[in-house]
Amino acid sequence: xxxxxxxxxxVGEVGTEDLARxxxxxxxxxxxxxxxxPLGSGKTRFVRALAESSGVPPRSVASPTFVLCxxxxxxxxxxxxxxxxxxxxxxxxxxxxxxxxxxxxxxxxEWADRFAHFLVPxxxxxxxxxxxxxxxxxxxVRAHDRVSRxxxxxxAERLRSQPESSAHRPxxxxxxxxxxxxxx
Numbered sequence: 767x768x769x770x771x772x773x774x775x776x777v778g779e780v781g782t783e784d785l786a787r788x789x790x791x792x793x794x795x796x797x798x799x800x801x802x803x804p805l806g807s808g809k810t811r812f813v814r815a816l817a818e819s820s821g822v823p824p825r826s827v828a829s830p831t832f833v834l835c836x837x838x839x840x841x842x843x844x845x846x847x848x849x850x851x852x853x854x855x856x857x858x859x860x861x862x863x864x865x866x867x868x869x870x871x872x873x874x875x876e877w878a879d880r881f882a883h884f885l886v887p888x889x890x891x892x893x894x895x896x897x898x899x900x901x902x903x904x905x906x907v908r909a910h911d912r913v914s915r916x917x918x919x920x921x922a923e924r925l926r927s928q929p930e931s932s933a934h935r936p937x938x939x940x941x942x943x944x945x946x947x948x949x950x
Contacts, residue, residue, distance in 0.1 A: 771908040772921045778901045782808045785905055786815030792920045793890075794913055795842050798867050800878030800885055803894030808903055809876040812892070816874065817844050829876075835861060843871030850877040858884060888913035 801809045814827040820840025838844040845866040858881050866873045889910040909915040
């Protein structure tokens with residue numbers, strides 16, 4: 767199956783939170799979300815908005831950098847992992863990530879690219895790029911299977927049904943503000 771992606775450029779924390787809420791509304795009861803981006807790109811802010819959309823009080827969501835994992839209970843169980851300080855494959859397995867990804871709930875993994883070889887479907891990949899000093903971020907949301915494909919196509923469908931604006935333009939061009947696209 768060809769992968770499908772959705773690309774959107776947002777401005778500031780408000781834009782990041784809005785996109786996270788739209789994605790949360792489309793997530794199935796069991797999925798792994800791999801968050802990839804440099805330090806300060808908004809991964810934890812994104813997770814906070816996803817969790818809040820599931821009914822978790824936003825103040826209870828914090829970066830798990832030093833504790834490695836936090837668990838929240840919203841409309842689905844949420845497992846929030848920061849893989850930045852996970853030292854090696856053995857430490858990854860000791861955390862029990864395989865158990866979380868095979869049970870009901872959302873497994874949200876910051877720095878997921880460090881252990882991509884262990885991630886299994888259903889898997890939604892979200893890459894965040896910092897575009898400059900004006901607080902713009904480019905989010906590339908990529909489906910890796912049939913389940914996550916539904917999430918990405920739902921985002922693209924919402925985009926097509928909106929009137930064109932400067933904030934969201936469906937163009938199919940990865941450098942536009944927002945675009946659905948397919949890759950092989």
